[in-house]
Amino acid sequence: MSTDLSLAPGPSAVLAEEAGVEAGDAAGAAGTVGGVAAGGAPGRRRRRLPALTVVASFALLGLVVAWALLPALFGHADPYAGVPSEKLAGPSPAHWFGTDTTGRDLFTRVVYGARYSLLGGAVAVTVGLVAGTAIGVLAGTIGGILDEALMRVVDVLLAIPALLLSLSVIILLGFGTTSVAIAVGVTSVAAFARLSRSEVARVRRTEYVEAAFGSGGRWWQVLLRHVLPNSLTAVLALAALQFGTAILAISTLGFLGYGAPPPTPEWGLLIAEGRNYLATAWWLTTLPGIVVVLTVLAANRVSVWIARRSEA
Amino acid sequence: MSTVGTNLLEVTDLSVGYASAGGAPRAVTHGVSFAVAPGEVVALVGESGSGKTTTAQAAIDLLPPGGQVLSGRIALDGEDVTRASRRRWRQLRGARVGLVPQDPGASLDPTKRIGDSIAEAFRIHAGAPGPRHGTVLVRSIRPRVLELLERVGIDDPERRARQYPHELSGGMKQRVLIAGAIALGPGLLIADEPTSALDVTVQRRILALLDDLRREQGTGILLVTHDLALAADHADRILVLRDGRVQEDGPAARVLAAPSSEYTRRLLADAPTLATPIHRAAVPAVGGGAAEASDGAAPPALSVRDLTVEFGGPGVLARLVGRGRPAFRAVDGVSFDVPRGTTHALVGESGSGKTTTARAVAAFQRAAGGSVTLLGRDVRSLSAAGRRELRRSVQLVYQNPFASLDPRQSILQAVEEPLTNFGLGSAAERHDHAVKALERVALPAELHARRPRELSGGQRQRVAIARAIVLHPEVLILDEATSALDVTVQAGILRLLDDLQRERGMTYLVISHDLAVVRQIADSITVLRGGRVVEQGSTSEIFERPRADYTRELIAAIPGASLDASLAVTGTTSTLSTTAPTGA
Secondary structure (H helix, E strand, C coil): CCCCHHHCCCCHHHHHHHHHHHHHHHHCCCCCHHHHHHCCCCCCCCCCCCCHHHHHHHHHHHHHHHHHHCHHHHCCCCCCCCCHHHCCCCCCCCCCCCECCCCCEHHHHHHHHHHHHHHHHHHHHHHHHHHHHHHHHHHHHHCHHHHHHHHHHHHHHHHCCHHHHHHHHHHHHCCCHHHHHHHHHHHHHHHHHHHHHHHHHHHHCCHHHHHHHHCCCCHHHHHHHHHHHHHHHHHHHHHHHHHHHHHHHHHHHHHHCCCCCCCCCCHHHHHHHHHHHCCCCCHHHHHHHHHHHHHHHHHHHHHHHHHHHHHC | CCCCCCCCEEEEEEEEEECCCCCCCEECCCCEEEEECCCCEEEEECCCCCCHHHHHHHHCCCCCCCEEEEEEEEEECCEECCCCCHHHHHHHECCCEEEECCCHHHCCCCCCCHHHHHHHHHHHHCCCCCCCCCCCCHHHHHHHHHHHHHHCCCCCHHHHHCCCHHHCCHHHHHHHHHHHHHCCCCCEEEEECCCCCCCHHHHHHHHHHHHHHHHHHCCEEEEEECCHHHHHHHCCEEEEEECCEEEEEEEHHHHHHCCCCHHHHHHHHHCCCCCCCCCCCCCCCCCCCCCCCCCCCCCCCEEEEEEEEEECCCCHHHHHHCCCCCCEEEEEEEEEEECCCCEEEEECCCCCCHHHHHHHHCCCCCCCEEEEEECCEEHHHCCHHHHHHHCCCEEEECCCCCCCCCCCCCHHHHHHHHHHHCCCCCHHHHHHHHHHHHHHCCCCHHHCCCCHHHCCHHHHHHHHHHHHHCCCCCEEEEECCCCCCCHHHHHHHHHHHHHHHHHHCCEEEEEECCHHHHHHHCCEEEEEECCEEEEEEEHHHHHHCCCCHHHHHHHHCCCCHHHHHHHHHHCCCCHHHHHCCCCC
């Protein structure tokens, strides 16, 4: 799925910056016979996106992290005990996100729920990142039969639909927040393995890696000093992307009832609980849903930013 | 000179700039003026960053994004096109001015057949009356395409027209691109380094083709090149650019014989040609092959016997079944000796097996047969630990110093790394050694913390050399170590290598396609072709009395024959230019 992250933007952004000095010579090579004869304009302009969205994304993720760490600072009500007289109240200055069926403040519950989603996302990404990268790096550096074997296992993992795979893992591990996080992590192992293998294989073929062996580097020295640092930026970008996806997947599994049990204010569960009241109390599903969507979008934006930056 | 209207291209006081982060565009060429008359070849010569390509791109309105003409005037056939619309340029490109790009490998659409690529020019301009053609009808395209392919010297055009770019050699691709450029009979061709990606013998034939076009059809050619020797051979008029300014402008003969600028003189002095005087003391040649070669004398630093390297043999499974393709023999029975403290050159065109041989010597490539004895050790039988130990005394310098340096390391870290790898000395001593090595290659201390991309090509190659010499190796393998560099930079690196050899008595194995460079630095030479030894001997033997036809062809293909002649006229002493064979 995201294996082509590293290939995304072409060299033209760099080119535009250096064109005055050296790249001009290289740029002459562009264009085919037809292109030249046709005189197609020499290329789309690629301007740098304003960093504003990146700043906003970081700010949003920072806020969500703060919710997870210090929920009491942001949610001024009790996330578990409601005031029955105020049940199903719409959004108001007193209750920003309204209240639910038992009169609990929904915003407070969303704030307290950040912990489950973030922790779950972090566990899921860690599982995927560690296992996937280990497989990918082993396959990419050792190669040969091990590479073949590991990659076929990865192919099998990719062939199983992600939801089915995580449900199977949950059934093996038992219900609960942690199992859900691990299950979601397992589904991303294949993507991490693929990407890190291709990146490691690319870096391994470079001359500087050969030069490092040529100057007496041992296998692990070259691996730690050259191969991993140069191949893992793309993997980190994928990790940021997967973080968003994992939050979404955890919410999905929570919605389906495989995650934390009901009083827990987990985001997916919040949305699930509100779905019976969609016609009368739209805020119960919509507002936590928007929080999930924004968090995922912010993680994606940060991922793109990491990928771009590593190429500059 | 010619008046306005008769010149194919007139560039007057042209300044081109690129948009910069600060706001105001930064000019990279300043007041460049020249004209190209029909049948004339004008060469724009300069090093990287001189603005030669930018000027040529401006003349055909193909500046990269951000580029714009700041001031000055460009006229094609007397028509001012400086501010011409995109629409007008589409009519002009191909019809009035054709472009021959730099890298034939990257300039043809890989999914299109050759014939279709060329036909595209006709199709796009169908209905548009060209200056020298009537309206081109679509159904008449095919015979014209075949005619063009034949015109540029492609054999069996019927078959070639149906082939895809990957089925053609680099030289043939460049011929196809030239065919596309001349398809609509433009009066002017802009050739941007048309041969720098090609082998010397191929380069010679492509340039001969351009010469023919000029002679037979009166095509004017703007030749952009870094190679002054090449310009000397083919241009009527030479402009030397530096930092976007014209340093020298005049008839080729005058520029070569009596350059008016200091910079041109330096370029002439640094450009290695057959006329460059040699300062090296002769070393007795030790030919390979014969076993009695170095009998009695000190053992050679490197001795290669009947080396064979194969690629892509049948896999384990295919061998079990008894099927699979036979292996490709990249190196086939190569033998040579390199005495200590001398320089041996492996010379050949792409595919000759010269790099593969060097990699087998450095134990980066498994050999299929033969023996490699390096400093008394049999390289082929070394264990992994033995190979690692070998690297203390054998180092390799690569062609592209950008690719051979880790982009994340500072240059000081890069040079320290070999010392760290072998655990030599304390951290402070390693630092001192690395600093000394960097000083030795003349890289000032303020550069030590920089990353490779913040350095120029020449500086990067100096870093690579510093990394190679920091362990004080006895043998240095230089794989096209200067061919990516500008001539003045190359001259500096060659001087550095020569000094190092004298100081430390190092033995060099040089891999190069550039005979002019090899002649300057090598004591003995092995000429390779298709993985086999064509000829070997001392440098003077090879250049003065080449025995094989192929060697003669290689020597004849070195550009700069006219440069040699003019140097001889101006009285530069050159013992070799009179004796060296200058062509078949």
